[in-house]
Amino acid sequence: MRVERATRHITADPERVFRAFTDPDLFVAWIPPEGMTGRLEEFDPERGYRMVLRYENPPEGGGKATLDTDVSVVRRVLVDPPRTLVEEVDFPSGDPSFAGTMRMTWTFQPEVTGTLVTIEATNAPAGIDQDVHVGAMISSLAQLARAVEHGTVG
Template sequence: MTRTDTAARVIAAPAERVYAALVDPDALVAWLPPEGMSGRFERFDARPGGSYRLVLTYDDAADAPGKTTDGSDVVETRFVELVPGVRVVTATDFVSDDPAFAGTMTMTWALTPVDGGTRVDIRADDVPGGISAADHAAGMGSSLANLAAHLER
C-alpha cells in the first residue's frame, strides 16, 4: 500500500531564494535535517539525473533508532526535475536492510509566490511503510521551520 504525506509553509523569502536553498549543499545540510538530527553529504550533484548521498545522524540514538545503523539514516537521492524558482522533484531510497523502508519515495517541493513570500508545498509519494505518518509529518514540519529560519534571518 502506498502513502502520500504533505506539508506546507509560507516562507518570507522570494521563490528564487527558496529554490537556491533546495539545490545548494551547504544550505541543505543546514536546514534539511529535522530537529534532533544533523547531516553531511558524501556526494552532491544538483542537476537533472544528478544525485546525492546524505548521512543523517541522530543527536540521541536511544530516542530514535536509525534506519541504516542504530544512530543514522542514509538516503540515496536522485534529482528527477529541477525547475528554477518553481519546483524540485527527487526520488529517495533509504539505505536499510529492513524491508519496511524499501522502495523509492518521490518528494516534490513546489514553490508558489504569495503575499509576503513563497508558499512551499512538500508532497511525499510512496512513503515506505516503516516511516510513521506522525513522525514524517513532524520531520517535514521541522525541516520547513528550519528552512524558514535559514532564509528569514
C-alpha cells in the same frame, strides 16, 4: 497510495528559497529535521545527493541504516527553478520495511509576501511512521524558513 504533505509560508521570493536547495553547505544545514545532523557524501544540485543523517537521540530500535543513522540516496528527477523540485529517495537498509522509492515533490508558489513551500511525499516506506515523517517535514520547513528569512541565503 500513502501521501503526506506539509506547507509553510516563507517571507522570501521563490528564487531565494530555491537557492537553499542548490548550495550544499546551506542545504545540509537546514534539511535535517530537529534532533538530527546531516553530512553530505555526494551532492550535485541537478542530479541528487547522498546524505547520512545522525540522530542526537536515536529512536528505539535504531535508525534505518545503523543504530544512530539514516542514509538517504536521492535522485533529482525534475529541477525546474524556482517552481518545482522532484526527488526520488531510497533508504539503504537491511530492514525490508524501508525498501522502495519515495517521491518528494517540492513546490514553490509565489505569494504577495513571499513563497508558499509545499512538500508532498508519496510512497513512503512502511517502516517510516507517518506522524513522525510529517513532523520531520514540518521541522525541515521551519529550518528552511529560518535560513532563508534571516539572511543565510544570498
